[in-house]
Amino acid sequence: MGGTSSSVMEIQLDRHPAPYCAGELIKGTLFIQVDSSFSSKGLEYDIGVRLSGQEFTSAMSRDADVSHTSTEKFSIVAVEQVLTTLNSQSLISPQIELPFSIEVPPGLPGSQGIREKHHDHFCIEYFLQAVATRSGSTKKDFVTETRVNLSGPVYTGPKTPSAEEAAAVPIAVSIFCGCVPTGHIYVGLNTDNTNPSLGETIKVEFSVKNESSSTIKAVEIKLSEALDFVADGVAGHRKRCLVRHRIEASELDSASLVKSSQAAYQTISKDAAGPRKQVDITVPSSARHSYVGRLGKVRHYLSIKVVTKALVKNAISVLPITIHSDGRSVDAGEVQEIESLQIEMDEDA
Numbered sequence: 001m002g003g004t005s006s007s008v009m010e011i012q013l014d015r016h017p018a019p020y021c022a023g024e025l026i027k028g029t030l031f032i033q034v035d036s037s038f039s040s041k042g043l044e045y046d047i048g049v050r051l052s053g054q055e056f057t058s059a060m061s062r063d064a065d066v067s068h069t070s071t072e073k074f075s076i077v078a079v080e081q082v083l084t085t086l087n088s089q090s091l092i093s094p095q096i097e098l099p100f101s102i103e104v105p106p107g108l109p110g111s112q113g114i115r116e117k118h119h120d121h122f123c124i125e126y127f128l129q130a131v132a133t134r135s136g137s138t139k140k141d142f143v144t145e146t147r148v149n150l151s152g153p154v155y156t157g158p159k160t161p162s163a164e165e166a167a168a169v170p171i172a173v174s175i176f177c178g179c180v181p182t183g184h185i186y187v188g189l190n191t192d193n194t195n196p197s198l199g200e201t202i203k204v205e206f207s208v209k210n211e212s213s214s215t216i217k218a219v220e221i222k223l224s225e226a227l228d229f230v231a232d233g234v235a236g237h238r239k240r241c242l243v244r245h246r247i248e249a250s251e252l253d254s255a256s257l258v259k260s261s262q263a264a265y266q267t268i269s270k271d272a273a274g275p276r277k278q279v280d281i282t283v284p285s286s287a288r289h290s291y292v293g294r295l296g297k298v299r300h301y302l303s304i305k306v307v308t309k310a311l312v313k314n315a316i317s318v319l320p321i322t323i324h325s326d327g328r329s330v331d332a333g334e335v336q337e338i339e340s341l342q343i344e345m346d347e348d349a
Contacts, residue, residue: 008033009130009143011049019149021327023106026051026148030083030130032096044087044135049100050080051148053108053126055295057229059236060120070232074294076124077105080131087135102128110152110325112288112298120236122229122296126150152289152325159193162319166207169306169315183212185315189221189304194319198289198326201282206304208252216257218307221245223281223321225288229296236296242287245279252277283323290322 013028020026030049053076061068083098113123130144166188188207196202210216223243229236249257281302291298300323306315 009047009132011128011130011144011146013128013146013148016146017149019111019151019328020104021151022104022108022153025101025103026128027099027101028128030098030100032086032098034086034094034096044085045132046082046135047084047086047098048080048082048131048133049102050129050131051077051102051104051126052079052129053077053124053150055122055124055293056115057122057231057236057295058115058120059229059231059234060118061234068234070234072231072295076293077108077126079103079105085135086132104150107153108150109291109293110289111148111150112152112291120229120231120238122227122236122238122298124291124293151327152291154327155195155197155324157195160195161192162190162194164188164190164319166209167317169317183214185210185212185214185216185306185308187304187306187315187317189302189317189319191302191319191321194321195324196283196321197324198283198285198287200326201280203278204281204302205276205278207276208304208306210257214308216249216252216306216308218249219247219252220305220307221247221279221281222303222305223283224301224303226299226301227288227296228299231295242284242300243281245281247277247279285326287323289325 010031011028012031013026030047032047055074055076056071057073058069058071061070079102081100081102083100086096109124111124111126113121113125115121115123126148128146128148132143166186168184168186186207186209190205192203192205193200204221206219206221208216208219221244222241224239224241227236227238287300288298290300300321302319302321304317308314
């Protein structure tokens with residue numbers, strides 16, 4: 001079953017590539033085509049299927065003029081189920097079909113990310129493997145491997161709005177000998193739901209009050225994603241903007257733009273006099289799920305940036321949120337399918 005022989009094992013899943021959820025059964029059929037010389041060799045194999053999942057990281061570093069790529073894996077799950085023992089006595093037909101069902105353990109994180117050549121990356125990936133173990137041996141030969149999409153846990157709790165106080169951000173003009181303070185811009189940011197799921201729309205409320213001598217040009221509201229991970233001691237970082245809204249000064253309330261020395265307001269929600277505006281942000285299905293693991297973490301946050309004139313540092317405020325799976329999406333972090341791998345088994349009898 002392998003080596004120079006032509007035996008093949010193939011897995012067909014009942015619903016591929018639709019995602020599975022933690023706690024449910026993966027069902028399918030294992031097809032085996034046994035070569036004609038199998039009976040004469042007196043071999044015996046335990047045939048089964050194995051569900052495995054792992055965190056996988058890759059990070060690049062440089063030493064002088066040489067670049068190095070470090071990788072690391074951490075196993076999340078490994079569940080194996082023996083289906084049958086195959087030998088010359090049990091072999092009735094060279095074509096065998098073995099239906100199977102294997103349970104996905106509850107609480108597993110969803111699939112996310114892909115392996116990318118020449119780029120630092122972090123991904124969570126799952127595979128279903130056909131396993132053949134030769135009698136009397138502890139070595140496992142993986143014959144066929146198929147990627148399995150797993151949806152992350154679905155959040156069923158109530159919406160959790162934020163109630164952050166507005167922050168006073170000092171504003172200064174940069175000149176050749178240093179920075180000259182020009183006052184403060186008060187910025188506030190809140191949302192009606194800090195636990196959205198993929199595809200869900202949240203309401204984001206922001207407030208700006210200018211108590212500096214600088215001119216506000218625009219306000220930018222962003223939903224961003226940050227990855228921090230490690231691969232064999234080498235740290236990796238990636239960040240991307242998922243959604244961006246820009247509100248020009250002409251669209252802002254005139255009270256936001258006035259240059260004054262009025263007292264700071266305390267919170268967006270409590271100060272009715274504070275100028276407020278709202279935008280809707282839909283979490284894209286390509287976003288990853290928020291996650292904290294052994295090798296990496298995925299964080300999400302809303303941010304507001306007050307864009308001012310040149311030579312002035314922009315005022316920024318950040319609000320952390322947690323993004324959950326919707327139980328349906330298969331492209332979290334741009335997950336892509338790979339072809340089943342046909343790997344012949346070593347046969348050194």
